Amino acid sequence: MEDTSSRWGIIGHQWAVALLERSVALGQLAHAYLFLGPPRVGKTTLAIALAMAVNCEASQRPCRECRTCRLIAAGRHPDVRLIEGGEVRAIHIAQVREVQHELGLSPVEARRRVVIFTDFQGATPEAANCLLKTLEEPPGQAVLILTASQQGRLLPTIVSRCQRLALRPPSGPTIEQGLVAHYGADPDLARRLARLAAGRVGWAVQAVGDEALLERREEQLHCLEQVLSASRLGRLRWARDLSEEEEELPALLDTWLAWWRDLLLARVGCSDLVDNVDRRGTLEAEAARRSVPKLVSALRALSATRRRLESNANPRLALEVLFLSLD
Numbered sequence: 001m002e003d004t005s006s007r008w009g010i011i012g013h014q015w016a017v018a019l020l021e022r023s024v025a026l027g028q029l030a031h032a033y034l035f036l037g038p039p040r041v042g043k044t045t046l047a048i049a050l051a052m053a054v055n056c057e058a059s060q061r062p063c064r065e066c067r068t069c070r071l072i073a074a075g076r077h078p079d080v081r082l083i084e085g086g087e088v089r090a091i092h093i094a095q096v097r098e099v100q101h102e103l104g105l106s107p108v109e110a111r112r113r114v115v116i117f118t119d120f121q122g123a124t125p126e127a128a129n130c131l132l133k134t135l136e137e138p139p140g141q142a143v144l145i146l147t148a149s150q151q152g153r154l155l156p157t158i159v160s161r162c163q164r165l166a167l168r169p170p171s172g173p174t175i176e177q178g179l180v181a182h183y184g185a186d187p188d189l190a191r192r193l194a195r196l197a198a199g200r201v202g203w204a205v206q207a208v209g210d211e212a213l214l215e216r217r218e219e220q221l222h223c224l225e226q227v228l229s230a231s232r233l234g235r236l237r238w239a240r241d242l243s244e245e246e247e248e249l250p251a252l253l254d255t256w257l258a259w260w261r262d263l264l265l266a267r268v269g270c271s272d273l274v275d276n277v278d279r280r281g282t283l284e285a286e287a288a289r290r291s292v293p294k295l296v297s298a299l300r301a302l303s304a305t306r307r308r309l310e311s312n313a314n315p316r317l318a319l320e321v322l323f324l325s326l327d
């Protein structure tokens with residue numbers, strides 16, 4: 001089988017690429033797609049690649065080299081819109097209305113308009129309800145793509161009107177090969193990043209071009225050490241200080257979650273499977289000081305905090321509860 005994911009520039013998700021490629025080739029695209037999957041798994045990258053495949057000028061689509069593909073990649077194509085939601089900033093009804101207005105017009109130069117809404121689980125109820133109308137009566141030539149990390153937070157009526165593609169985190173070796181093949185990463189760096197990424201393709205790709213990301217991870221782990229060694233009062237201060245950088249919290253908690261998963265692996269004698277390969281010694285020592293039930297309850301507390309923040313809980317309170325429970 002031809003490896004289409006490499007032409008699409010996608011790491012992993014081969015089945016999804018094959019399915020979309022087939023739909024493009026047969027002219028049988030759905031009007032609306034929903035790409036589901038954990039943060040940074042590659043949902044937006046796949047959505048942009050689909051926008052290219054729909055409108056690319058070459059015969060093997062997407063070529064990622066023609067003018068159309070390049071404009072789309074640069075976010076400058078007049079008929080392809082990317083509207084980014086986020087854990088903190090929600091998509092508003094005004095943004096949906098603007099898109100609906102544009103969809104009523106014929107494309108400026110593309111075959112089909114493509115609109116991508118990312119992290120749609122964070123959209124306001126008004127925005128979601130407003131988009132529902134467009135999904136019910138899709139304008140002839142448009143393709144709508146929504147991405148979301150949690151299906152449970154979307155209106156069921158939205159989900160049922162989209163073709164759903166659930167993306168799972170690719171394996172370490174898949175990410176490693178992809179970083180070398182598509183992003184020209186040095187093989188040693190690719191191996192290290194693939195393990196540290198723990199399925200977060202977007203993080204790994206970003207880290208290839210940005211060494212500061214690896215440094216940030218060091219800081220995040222250092223911060224965890226300090227929280228754990230702080231007194232009760234000290235922990236409350238940490239909660240206050242960290243909650244002021246709300247945008248950073250999802251990434252911070254992801255790093256901590258990966259750390260705690262590794263502690264659990266090390267505790268049950270599987271340190272060869274840890275993601276934080278560069279800190280195996282510390283992991284083993286730290287794991288030995290904790291019981292399995294304790295590690296499991298810390299993991300649960302971290303995941304719960306991550307979910308609470310996504311649901312717009314008060315970050316300071318959420319961190320206080322977490323920090324007082326961690327041990």
Ligand SMILES: [Zn+2]
Pocket residue numbers: 052056057058062063064065066067068069070
């Ligand atoms: Zn092209």
